Amino acid sequence: MADNSADKPTKDVKLPRSSKGARSRFFDDPAIDQIMTFLLELMAETNALRERADTIERLLDEKGTINRDEIEAYRPDAECEAERSAWSQAFIQRVMRFHEPD
Amino acid sequence: MVSTSDALFAHKNSGIPDIEELPHSNLEERGRQRFCSALRRFAIQEMPEMVRKDFDQRVAPAHKAKGELIGDAVAIEEVMKGEASYRFYSTLRYNAQEMCFQSVQEPIERALPEMIDVAKAAVQRNPAGGSLRLNPEMPIPPYVSQLDVHLTPGCFHNEWVEDDVAQGAVVSLGARVFSASMNHRSWGGVAKVVSRWLKHERPDFAPVRILDIGTSSAKNLMPYAEAFPDSEAHGVDVAAPLLRYGHAVAEHEGIAIHLSQQNAEALDFPEGHFDLIVSSFFFHEITVDATRNVLRECRRLLRPGGVMVHQELPATCLVDAWEDFFWNWDTEHNNEPNYTSFRAQDPAVLLEEAGFGPDENFAQLLPDIGTYPERAEAFGWDEPGRPRHGKGAWYVFGSSLPS
Numbered sequence: 001m002a003d004n005s006a007d008k009p010t011k012d013v014k015l016p017r018s019s020k021g022a023r024s025r026f027f028d029d030p031a032i033d034q035i036m037t038f039l040l041e042l043m044a045e046t047n048a049l050r051e052r053a054d055t056i057e058r059l060l061d062e063k064g065t066i067n068r069d070e071i072e073a074y075r076p077d078a079e080c081e082a083e084r085s086a087w088s089q090a091f092i093q094r095v096m097r098f099h100e101p102d
Numbered sequence: 103m104v105s106t107s108d109a110l111f112a113h114k115n116s117g118i119p120d121i122e123e124l125p126h127s128n129l130e131e132r133g134r135q136r137f138c139s140a141l142r143r144f145a146i147q148e149m150p151e152m153v154r155k156d157f158d159q160r161v162a163p164a165h166k167a168k169g170e171l172i173g174d175a176v177a178i179e180e181v182m183k184g185e186a187s188y189r190f191y192s193t194l195r196y197n198a199q200e201m202c203f204q205s206v207q208e209p210i211e212r213a214l215p216e217m218i219d220v221a222k223a224a225v226q227r228n229p230a231g232g233s234l235r236l237n238p239e240m241p242i243p244p245y246v247s248q249l250d251v252h253l254t255p256g257c258f259h260n261e262w263v264e265d266d267v268a269q270g271a272v273v274s275l276g277a278r279v280f281s282a283s284m285n286h287r288s289w290g291g292v293a294k295v296v297s298r299w300l301k302h303e304r305p306d307f308a309p310v311r312i313l314d315i316g317t318s319s320a321k322n323l324m325p326y327a328e329a330f331p332d333s334e335a336h337g338v339d340v341a342a343p344l345l346r347y348g349h350a351v352a353e354h355e356g357i358a359i360h361l362s363q364q365n366a367e368a369l370d371f372p373e374g375h376f377d378l379i380v381s382s383f384f385f386h387e388i389t390v391d392a393t394r395n396v397l398r399e400c401r402r403l404l405r406p407g408g409v410m411v412h413q414e415l416p417a418t419c420l421v422d423a424w425e426d427f428f429w430n431w432d433t434e435h436n437n438e439p440n441y442t443s444f445r446a447q448d449p450a451v452l453l454e455e456a457g458f459g460p461d462e463n464f465a466q467l468l469p470d471i472g473t474y475p476e477r478a479e480a481f482g483w484d485e486p487g488r489p490r491h492g493k494g495a496w497y498v499f500g501s502s503l504p505s
């Protein structure tokens with residue numbers, strides 16, 4: 001039986017964003033664990049911004065002029081999906097430039 | 103306004119809409135999801151090679167020079183856990199796991215009322231002829247409820263509203279984000295691999311009833327129903343939101359499956375009810391005691407001439423120290439506390455304890471369909487160039503009963 005069934009709202013469910021259980025820490029200073037989360041979230045935002053810019057550029061190429069609804073409604077075809085996935089992978093490779101072991 | 107369910111009932115003969123298509127991600131969300139896919143791929147495919155290189159070329163030689171032996175997974179972890187390479191690998195993997203689920207939560211929240219309506223319509227109409235049997239009184243085992251397994255916030259079983267499907271959607275769609283850029287994992291991959299192998303090994307095998315334990319949303323049950331279309335396919339799980347969601351998907355797909363909310367340690371089916379019993383990604387999430395109970399249930403439920411195949415993580419005794427170390431990461435960091443102790447068991451011993459015969463018991467690596475489209479036959483453990491589990495092969499263990 002689910003332990004939280006008592007007071008169930010009928011709409012606007014807000015799902016929990018963090019997991020039950022202690023969070024793993026990998027660095028001696030927990031601030032570094034936190035900074036890594038900030039960094040990766042920032043990269044996710046950058047990726048999303050890049051997709052927006054890419055959408056605008058593609059639509060401009062196609063039509064010359066566009067509006068906001070068209071940007072939101074744009075659905076990439078398979079080729080564009082593949083290009084964007086490749087961009088995301090290359091983006092991670094560029095940012096995650098690990099130092100060579102000494 | 104006409105609710106979705108009223109609209110659905112007005113069209114009695116139309117199909118059930120695809121519940122998976124209801125959450126709509128906007129441009130920002132899709133951009134973040136793509137990043138999460140790529141990050142997870144990087145963290146689990148590329149980083150491990152870098153960590154391995156660091157171990158082989160720098161860390162291990164330094165310890166050997168001091169005369170220290172690094173013989174097993176525990177020793178490897180001991181020397182690696184302070185190294186930068188391992189810490190960054192771990193933090194990327196951990197954050198990627200969290201971010202995959204978070205990236206689908208908002209679209210799911212927006213679509214939830216509609217998804218619930220679709221799941222309810224599927225239950226009332228069952229156009230494919232499947233069924234859903236829930237038991238709200240069934241206690242959730244503590245090994246499921248004590249931690250959010252896989253870092254899925256809300257785990258499998260939690261319900262936030264009446265007739266909830268939210269966790270079913272988070273688990274299914276989160277897994278899609280996970281695997282979007284992984285080439286060796288396709289939907290229902292395991293079930294397709296195992297059914298191809300079964301047909302190759304036993305061309306005459308025609309199961310009347312199939313059971314999938316810990317079926318979640320039946321992703322790895324539906325392909326069996328398709329591979330053996332004359333059989334009756336059953337799936338059990340303890341988590342109602344996953345079962346509701348899976349039932350809606352199956353009814354949409356037109357695949358008849360029978361899902362019930364039950365603890366696999368004590369099922370309500372009669373003895374000898376099934377010809378084929380399967381599971382995937384299941385045992386490592388439950389305690390070793392529960393594993394013994396479930397295997398005994400399988401023995402009771404399997405009919406003479408029946409076959410049992412469980413896909414799992416390879417046991418410690420079947421892999422080298424590095425691979426052992428690599429798999430056990432999840433024990434502590436992916437909220438799967440039983441992972442290491444399950445893998446420490448010898449599958450042959452577990453099967454014998456449950457009453458299966460040593461001559462019938464097996465532990466095999468089966469070729470993945472995507473990587474090996476032409477090969478159905480299992481790999482030999484010492485076959486040169488054989489892939490390892492998760493990289494072109496799937497580990498399974500199981501048994502059969504003489505007819």
Ligand SMILES: C[S@@+](CC[C@H](N)C(=O)[O-])C[C@H]1O[C@@H](n2cnc3c(N)ncnc32)[C@H](O)[C@@H]1O
Nearest residue numbers: 258316317318321322339340341365366382383
């Ligand atoms: C990783 S998931 C399985 C995934 C699924 N087989 C697939 O291939 O997609 C493990 C599932 O086992 C279920 N489970 C855990 N303990 C159980 C038990 N004692 N009886 C039945 N189901 C259980 C969980 O609710 C969860 O859905």
